[in-house]
Every structure is written in structure tokens, then in C-alpha cells.
Amino acid sequence: MDKKYLKEETNVKELIAPYLKNWKYFVGSGILMFILAVLYIKSTPPVYKAQTSVLIKDAKKMSVASGDIGVLQSLGGLSGMGTNSIENEVGVFQSKAIVEDVLREHNFQTPVYAKQTFYNLELYGVTNPYIIHIIQEKEDAELPQKPIFIKSKGEGIILSSDEWKDEIKTSFNKTTILPFATIMIGKNPMYKAPKKVNLTEVFFSYNNFDNTVNDFQEALAVDLLDKDGTIISLSVDFENKSKAKDFLNGLVRQYNVYAINDKNIESKKTKDFIDRRIALISNELGDVETQKEGYKASNNIVDLPTEAKINLQLKEQSKAQILELGTQLELNKILQNTLNKKGKGDVLPINIGLESEAAAKSIQDYNTLVLQRNKYLENATPDNPLVKDVNQQIEEMKSSLSQSLQKNITTLELAKRKVESQLGGSEHMIGKIPTQEKLFRSIERQQQIKENLYLLLLQKREEAAISMEITAEKARVIDKAFVFKKPVAPKKLMILGVFLLIGGLIPFSWIYLRSILQSTIVKRTDITKLTGLPVIAEIPKLTSKDNTLVSFNDVSPMAEAFRIFVTNLRFLLPGKESPYTIMVTSSVKGEGKTFISTNLSIILASSRDKVLVVGADVRNPQLQRYNPSMKSAKGLTEFLSEDVLDVNEIIHPSGYNENCDFIYSGSIPPNPTDLLQNGRLDELLTAVKAKNKYKYIVLDTAPLLLVTDSFLIADKSDAIVYVTRSEVSEKSYMEFLNHSVEDNKLKNVGIVLNGIKESNFGYGNKHGYGYHAEEKKWWHKFF
Template identity: 35%
Template sequence: MNDSLNNQEADELSLRELIEQYSRYWYLFVIGVIIALAIAFIYLRYTPQLYQSKATIIIKDEKTQSPLEMAAFSQFGSFLSRFKSNQIDNELAIFNSKRLISETVKELQLNIKYEVMGNIKTSEIYGSKPFEVKFQSFNDSLSREKVPTLYIEILSDSEFIIEDETRSSKATYKFGESISLIFGDITVLPNLDYAERFESYINKTIIVSYKSVEDVALSFQDRVNILNADAKSNVVELSIQTQNKEKGEDFLNELVHQYNKDAVQDRNEIAKKTSAFIESRLQIITRELDSVETNKEDFKSTNRLTDIQAEAQITLENASEFNKRQLDVSTQMELSSTMIDYMKNSSDSELLPSNIGISNENVGSAVNNYNELILYRNKLLQTSTPKNPVVKSVNEQITQMRGNILGSLENSKNALKIAMKDLNIQENIISSKISQVPAKEKIFRGIERQQSIKEKLYLFLLQQREEASIALAATSDRAKIVDSAYGSQEPVSPKKPLIYLGALLAGLLIPFGGIYGFHLLSTKVNSRKDVEKHIKTIPIIGEIPKVLKGDSDLIQHNDRSIMAEAYRILRTNLQYLFINKLEESEKGKTLIVTSTIKGEGKTFVAFNLALTLALTGKKVVLVGADIRNPQLQRYLPEHLKTNKGLTEYIVHSDMKVEDIISQSEYNENLSIVLSGAIPPNPAELLMQKRTTTFIDELRNNFDYIIMDTAPSMLVTDTILINKLADITLYVVRAGYTDKRLLDFPQDAIKDGRLSNVAIVLNNVKLNNFGYGNKYGYAYSQEERSFLQRVFNR
């Protein structure tokens, strides 16, 4: 549980430190926001405002148009494939085509731009132009793209001045006169529709710029937006953003008009071509129809036909009748032959069959008579003998009659054979006619079919010609306007709330990013926390604030500044370090002030610490122990800078400590020993026994001995005399010392090269300072301006 509490406290501390890291630079955020909002205001003030104009239309589907309009075109397949297309994307491409937009620009003369010159920016004039420039002609030697910009200043309601874009030459002209310029001829005509506003433009300069229609069309093509929001419908929304709302509305309305005009022209062109096509086909069909009818007439004349079907029916009926007659004759011939054979094979006493179907009535009557005679004879024989004269007479009659019947049958059979022969001949003739009927009928039907096709096509073309004529006279617009173009009341760009919000965010984010980047990329020590993160085993006993411009480098008498209080805190913390460090004695306490590299302020810290200790009434001596690059002289008056110092004392054994000690003019309790002349062998010199003797003598005479030594990492001097000190003050300079150099004192302590080390953080900015104003405690009664307080000056 303790671990979780510690982690929670650590997280809260990290968050608080993070907030403090940025909040201490609050003035940068304020300045950033003010600058960003000012830039946004200037941008909004001088950036042209854009208004959005919209128009909504419905593109008619050709399949839903009236039959009169489309009947003439729906039958011709690929010739009219465009009008059968139901793909709205094709029409959107036409709307946004350079050709159509160029026609719109040309119609509205949008390639000629009028602007009134202001003090800072120019504003476009549209609609209420005081005059209109007519470009009558252009010189062939010059391209229209090189037409210069004209600057026209209106002098009165009748005169004006024209300058070219170089503003090198100008001339005065009258409205309405033809003006010859280097690129061609122009005429400037006053706009009488806005005569009441003409006076407002007097003595103002109007900029007239001419661009090619193609360039302006490309510009509009990039800006116009054509959208079919619902793929299932033909509703299309057109929109464009322009500086002038009226200009955008006129452009969209004219674009729709040009689209309808283009569609009508296309359909009229198709109707004209259709009519021409129909006329040419009618001429061909008429000739072909005449040819077919002539062929039909010749075929009937050649084959002596009136009605081929009726005549074929008659022929078939005749054939059936002949077949029946042939059957009857054949039957009669068979009956006659049977009767003849029967008579030849039978006796005279036998009866002959009667009513067997022989059609010869004489034969039938003769047979009946013959049979009656037989019966009569048989009756006679029943009562008489064959020799009876009556019986003989009857037998004679029977014999004669039998011969007659047989002769009649023979004659009838021969007649039937002749009749059968004639019937066969007639049958062949009729069969021949019947066999010719299908071929003739086929040929005749082919002729009639051709005639029917030609007649129907002829009638169809006549109908289409009339419908095409009607459609040509009654062509409607392709695009139905749902909403004419209308512009927004408020500008859509630039959007003020969004710009100001973006500026506010930028004003906050840019300083935030700068601070974050600075801390991310910075390798320098900036605050106490940076030191504590790298060095956890060495205590930090003091933070020295940065000396501001105009402030004194040294502690003054009765000084209540933040720097003076910082040194007092350092002095107090030193007392705790000296506890248990030395045995109770009257000898002075020795401090070494060193740093990692040159320039970290060890001499500055040593001198002010000596002054602070001297203010308590203690006797303090400040020793310039940096005999390689002495810096203590810069805090002394000129007459003391030439005094002998530590180097001479070590070299000359007869010299006494009193010979090199100088009284400081800053405090009567402070004495100074300079480093002396720079020796050729400083390390070997400090290793002399005289160095230890020097320190021992100072301990006997002073309460505190503060030694300003050389940088520890650069030279070995400090390491050599470190054993002589009770406390080693290691100076780290904020904004100067590299964080990577903080590893050196840790390694030196670990290796035993330095001992009893405490860190003093020098040159700390007030916004990183750990005491004082952070808690609302004022160290000075000095009055500062607002800017000085803001920037910690």
C-alpha cells in the first residue's frame, strides 16, 4: 500500500512539475496568443471574402420525356446512343467541360476584370461598373495573352486618364471615342444604368485587366463544384465560391443556360440529320416499291393469273372430280370384264347377275330381259320338252340376247377404255398445273412480301418524318431548374471563428512546442531538478539566482536582494555540513570552490560566499588557488591586482603569509590572497609542502578559508589540494553546464579523487528559482516596472 501511495505521489509530483515547467513561461503563451490573434485579424481584414453560390437542377432522363420529343429518335439504335444513356456522370462531365465554361465566360465577359484601387487593397467591381471597356480589335503581331493591365482614372463624367501597367505614360480621353493602344483598339463607354453611382468613382483609379477566355475558364473549372448527391436521382447541385455573390449567381445561371442551349443544339442537329436521313430513305423506298409492284404485274401477265389462290383451288377441285370419274370408269371396266368372263364361263341356262353396278342401262335392261327369258324357258321345260317349238324359239331368243349382251358389254368395255385414256390425259394436265402452283405461289408470295415490307417502311418513314418535324419545333430544355442560383448571405471563406480558433491554438501551441523542443533538445542544466535527476548522492546546498542586467555582482551591506538571501541560505546550509566534520577546535574551516569546466562561476560564488561569511563578523580569507587562469583580480581594485600571491609564497621559502594577504575594501573582515604569477609547473608547485603550511597558517588566523581553485575535469590542481579542505563546493552553472558533465563529480567521488562534496547551482533564472517570490515573499523594496516583473528583469 505504501508503494502505491508513493507511486501516486510521484505521479502527482511529475504532473505538477510538468505544469510548472510550462506555467513559468506564461508570458510567452500570452504574447503568442496576442501575436497570433493580431495576425489572424490582419489576415481577415485584408483577405478577400468568398461567398458560395448554389443552384439545383434536374437533368431529364430521355426515357421520361414526352413521346413527341423522343419518338423520332428512339428507333435508330447507335445513331442516337447518347440520348439512350442514363448515366448521369456523362452529363456532369459536360457541365464541367472547358468548352461549356468558356462559352459562359465569353457570354458574361468574365475575362475582363474591373477593380477599384484602394489605399491597401483593391476590390473587384461587378454589375455596378461605372464604365465598360470594349476591346474592338487586337494587333496580329501581339498575343491576346499579352494585353497589359489598364489603369483608368475618371476625371469627370466625360473624361478619363489611361495609364499602362508600367505607369510610365498616360493620356486623357473622352468616353465613347476610339482609342488606339499598343495592343489594339478599345472604346470606353459609360454605364448609363448606374449613372447615380458614377460620381462616387470620380478621381478614383479603376484597374481593368484582360485575360484570355481559356485561362479564365480553366480558373472557373477548378473552382466550380458539380455534385450528384444521390446516385438514384438526377438531381444535381452546382456551387462555386467567388468574391462577388452576384458574379457567382450569374455564372451558375449562365452555365445552366449554356448547357440547355448545347443540349438543344445537339438534339436539333440530330433532328435535322434524322429528317435528311428519312428523306433519303423515302426516295430509295419509293423506287424499290415501284420496282416490286412492276414485278408483280409482269408476273401475273406472264402466268395469266388474276388470283393465284382461287385458280389453284379450282384446279384442285377439277383434279378431285377427274379422280372420281377415273374411279367410276375403272369400276365400270372391272364390272364389265367380270360380267364378260362370267358369261363366257357360264352356260346358257344360267341366270346372269343383275344390278351389279354397271352404269350402262341398256346392258342392265338386256340382262333383266335375258333372265326373264331363262326363267320363262325353265317354266316351259317343266311342262314341255326341249323340242317344243316354243322352247326352241325361246332358246333362240336367249342365245341371241346373250350374244347381244356380250357384245354390249364388249362395246361398253372398249368405250370405258377410251374414256379412261382421256381421263388419264386430263389427269396429267391437272397434275402438271397442281405441281406448278407451289412455285408460282412462292414467287408470288415473295413479291407480295417485298411489296408489304416496302409499303410498311414507306408509311413508317412518312410518320417519322412528321414526328421529327414536330420534335424539332418543340424541343425542351434538358436541365430543369429546381432552384436558380442564390448566394450565401455570409462569407464562407475565410471563416472567422475557425481562423480565430486556429490562431488561438497556434498562439498556445507554438510557445508550447518551442518550450517542449527547447527542453527536449537542451543538454544544459536549467534547474535544481536537472541536477537531482543526474546526481542523487551529492547534496545541493545552495541555488544562486541569475544576476540581472543593472544589478551588482557582489553582495552589498544590508542587502535584501534575492541573491543576498540565496547566499545566506548557502551560508546556513554550510553550518550543517560542518557539524561532525571537524573536532572541536579553534582552527578555521577550509572550503574549496571548484567546477567541472571554465566559466561556471566558481570565482563569483567564492567571492560572494566570502562576503556573506564576513558579514557575520567572522574573519574570512579568500585564496586565489587557480594559479593557471586566475580570475579573482577582476573583483579587486587596480592597486591590489599586482600584489604577490600563493605562487610566490610556495616558491620563496622566506616569504610569510602576512606578506601576501591583502585587506578587502568590501568588508573589513575579508582578506584576499591572490594566485600570484602563473608558474610553468602549477601541478608540481601545488604538491609542495609549502602549500600545506600555507593552509595551516591560515587556519590559525582565520575562521574560514575559501579557496577558488581550477576546474576539476580540465586540470589536476584541485584534486591535489582537495585533501586539505573540509568541504568541497562544486559549482554547476544553469544554462551553461552540460548535463553529461554531471557524471564527472560522481565518478570523482566514487574514485576518491574528491571528498566532502556539496553542489552549488549558479545562475538560476528566477522562474526556475526554488525560493523567494515563488512563495510570495519579497526580498527587496525596489520598485520594478510591469515589464520588468513580467520578464523577471
């Protein structure tokens, strides 16, 4: 298996082990918090959500009216309060003025309660036996913090409170002065005693009006259901269902009252404004019409467009006449010139477009005479009387025709000049039209504006008058106030969850903080995190039933732990011939080094190896406590001070195992350090080893952190057993041990963790030591 995986798995187990070990705290805390949660739920009155929704009829999302005259259209009363934003209407519902009116209407300032087993039940409507009116509040008076209890008998009433020294006696419908206000209590004529309600203790609470209004404003939730719509939802969370519905219905009712009043005020102001404007516009319209009339008279204008059309027609007609007259004039001049140049035998042209029928007839007669003459000349001479007669006629006709043409020319020239004069007049009139039209249109435009405005104001005045007579509600109720059957509070599952979570967090936090603040070594991993030295044994904590010393064929967990200790110790000892010197030490007093030394020696001796235990802690001898009869026996101190010269005199049988002997510490010397340095300890060890009797020499030495005695002995040891005690030894001791090893003061060190609880064992903590350990119940295997 991957070592990394094993390490991660071990870390996870290590993290959760403290919590699993203390599972009873979690169960107990969970049960306690569950009971508290149930009590909390039972002691909390249920709160119900009431809701209503209304459609605001004339609320608009636009902030200004559209159209050319939108501003004036907004003056009309038919659109209620005029242009408004739906967001503003949300604010109107939450306004203090509306809430105040609802509170006054329903007398919400002094709620009445009946004290029940777990909570106080609010009495409202037909279930409330009393109607309490606040006649006058006392300014700057201290508000009552305790309830005011009401007891009534007949017409008499007794009021009492824990804040008052004496009771106040009064009667129904009588003004009563209280420390905070003047009130009057009346009977509710609609009262019906509620079923299954304890009415033994009935009381009311009081808050000043402003605070009550603020409380209701905070309780009210106003929401716009659709940002593009005009439907508003109103909701409150109250303990009493009827009270919640009455409050919401009252809000809608008061909102409509305010809207109608505002609309009427606005309509009245609008009508007054329109009347003033109508009078002003009427005068201005009269002035414009007078100006128009004067302009027409001064410019001889009846209808400017018609006259312009006539002048244009006259202009075109004059141009056509001038063209026609010019043509006739030129034709007459041509004929006259031709007549003057032609001989007697030449005819004149006919049908050239002359309009004068007389001239045309004369030309035709002239040509007839010329043709007749020419015919005579074919058979006669010019002197022929017929020819002469014809010539005479031709001359006369020619003279008459010439005069006729000249007369036509004169007439046409006169007619042409007259038409040209008419054309000039028409063109002059046409040239004046743009200026006249500009001025006339300006006057006419002013007239139209004034007329339109005048007519509009007349219409708006009628609309405002009609609007004042219309009292349609602005907020149309879509859903009348209703209450959801399921209470919104207390939220039982959430409360249970929170309490159970707290129930888990309390022991979790306690265990976690304890682990963080834990300054002592508790389990094997606490040591392995602080030092790289091997942990060669974990000795279980003794119970009151356990023996302090192991015995022969002992199969207890402690004996098994010491056997594992011995096995690991043999791997620590150097590969040389015996005897082996093993120094047992610790950091401070009380960590169990003498207990470890003694039991280690007994286990070593159980394999028929001879073991000698030396009580080298001459400052605080502890080895004698395992054999009280040897307290006064001579020991190591006497040998070191040369009071005893033969080592055999201070070796005593242990009394526990025939293969185990003790050298007790002896008396406490005044100079322990000097004795340990005088060389006699080396002589003792040399003498013992020379016997070749003992395979193991166990030195029970003084604590390293307190005195230097053990450092003087350390170099004489083949292995050092460093004893720590669970929940006693400080973690900081490991730093001292590390420095001692790094400085070569201690060598070949193995650590023993003594007094460890079974649940804190590094290995086998779920199974115990030995084959004969008591088998655990199945549920214990999970913890």
C-alpha cells in the same frame, strides 16, 4: 502510489512545463493573431455563392438508340441534338465558346471598382457609372498590374495609373488608345449611385480576353445532381451578387441558343440526307416491283399460296377418284368372273356396291329368271317348254349382262388412267412450289424492305421539317439563378481558428525548437537524463536584489537551497571521523564553483562547525573577490612554493562567520601543476587536520575540463561537488564527467545545478523555498 505512474506523471509534467512556463507568449501571440485575423476578415470582400439548376430535356444516359431502326431514328430532329450523354452536357456548359459569348454579352472583361477603407468594392450593373468596351487588344502587350483610375468631369475623362508616367485625357464615347488595348468608355444610362459607398477613387482592371475566359471557366462549377438523372447544377462564387446571377443566366441562355442552332443544322442535314435516300430508294423499289411482275408472268402465277392450295386439293381429289374407280373396276371384274363360272341355276350377288344402276338392274332381272327356272324345275323336267323358254332367256340375259360388265370395265379403266394423269400433273405443280416460293419470297422481301424504308424516310423527312420550325429550349430552368444570403468567404470562424492556431503554433514551435536545439543544461532532468550521479542541490538564480552570500538567520530561497545542499552533502560524505575534505569543481570557468564553495562554507559554519575554505584554483583565483582587501594576501601559492613555511600564516578569518576561515590562492604561479605535485599540499592538509580545529575543509579547485590541476587533488577529497550552471553548462560536459567517474579519476561525486530559474526547479518550483517565501497569486499557481 505506483512508481510507474509517478514516472509517467512526471514525464507529462516535464513535457508541458516549458509551455506552461511561457504562457505569456501564447497569450500575446494569440491576441496578435486575433487582431490580424480581424483585420484580414475586414480587408477581404465578401464572396457570395450563386446557383441555378436546369433540366436537360433530351439528354440520355444511353449511348445508342434502341430498336431495330434505332440508327435511323436518331436522324430525326424531334429529339433535339439526338442521342447525347448528360456528362457531355456538363462539358458543354464549361466550354470556352459559351463562356466567351456570355462575357461579350455582359462586358465582364473590365470590372470597375470603388476603393473603400478595407477593400475594393466592385461596381456592377446600375451601380457602375461607366461602360468600358474593348475595341481591340494589342497582341504581345504587357498586361497592366496596377489599376487604371477614372476621373470624369462633364464629358471629359482622365485616366491614370501608377505604371504610367503621364495621365491620359479623353472623353466619353471616344476611342482611346492605351498601352495594352484600344478602348471606349461610355456612360451607363441606368446608373444609380450606390448608398454608403465611397466613390472618390474609382478604377478598373484589365485582363486579356483569353485570360478572362479562363478565369470564369475556373470559377464555374457544373455538377450532376443525380447520376441517374438529367438535372445539372451551375454555381459560381463572386463578390458581386448581380454579376453572379447574370453570368449563370447568361450561360443557360447561350446554352439553349447553341442547342437550337445545332438542332437546326442537324435537322437540315438530316432532311437533305433523307431526300437523297428517298430518290435512291424510290428507284430501287420500282426495280423490285418490275422484277416481281415479270416473275409472275413467266411462271403463270396469280397468287402462289392460292394456287398451291388448289393443287393440293386436286391431288387429294384425284387420289380419292382413283381409289373409287379402282374399287368399281374390281367389283365389275368379280361379277364378270362369277357370271362366267356360275351355272344356270345359280343367282348372282346383289348390293355389293356397284355404281352402275343398269348393271344392278340386269343382275336383278337375271336372278329373277334363275329363280323362276328353279321353281319350274321343281314340278317339271328340263325339257319342259317353259323351262327351255326360261333357259333361253337366261342365256340371253347372261350374254347381255356380260357385255354390260365388260363395257363398265373398259370405261372405268379409261377414267382411272385419266385421273392418274391428273394426279401426276398436280404432284408436279406441287413439287415446283418450294422453289417458286423461295424466289418469289426473296423478291417480295426486297419489295417490303424498300417499301418500309421508303415510308420511314418519308416520315422522318416530315419530322425533320417540323423540328426545324420548333425552337423549344433544350435546358429547362428549374431554379433561376439565385444568391445565398450568407457569404461563402471569408469564413470568419475558420479564419479565426486558423489564425489562433498559428498564434499557438508560433510560440509552441519556438519553444519546441529551442528545447530541441538547447545544448546547455537548463533544469534537473537535463542532468538526470545524461548521468546516474546524484543531483544534491539546485541553487536559484540570483536577482539584482539578492546578496551573493548568505547571512546568519537568512531565510531567503538561496539560503534554504544551500541548507538542503548541506543536508544532502552529509549523506554523500563517508562514515568516518572528521575532518571531511570536500572538493568543489566544475567543467569550465564561470559556472559558479567559488560562489558555491563560499556559501557552502558559510552554511556549514552556521551550525558552529569550524570550516576552512582553501582557494585551490591558483590559475584563476576568485576567492579574494569576496574580500577585496585580501587580494595581495599570501596564500596557497606561497605555501606550496615554500615562501611561507607555517600554515598559520596563510589562514585568515572569512569576515562573514567567525567559524569560517579562508586560505586564499595567493599570487598566480608560473608552474601551477608542478606546485600541486610537489607534496606541499599534502603537508598543508595534514597540518590542518592535525589541529583538530576544522570539521570541514572545502577545496575551491580549478575547472576539470580546462586543466588537470583538480584531478591531482581529487584523491585527497572525501566528496566531490561538481558544479553546473543552468543555461551555461553544456550537456556534453556530463559525458566528460561520466568518463572521469568510470575511469576512477573522480569518486563520490554529487552534482550541484547552479543559477536555475525558479520555474525550472525539479521540486517545489510552484512554491519556492522556505516558509517565508512570498505567497503567489491564485492565477500564478496554474503557470
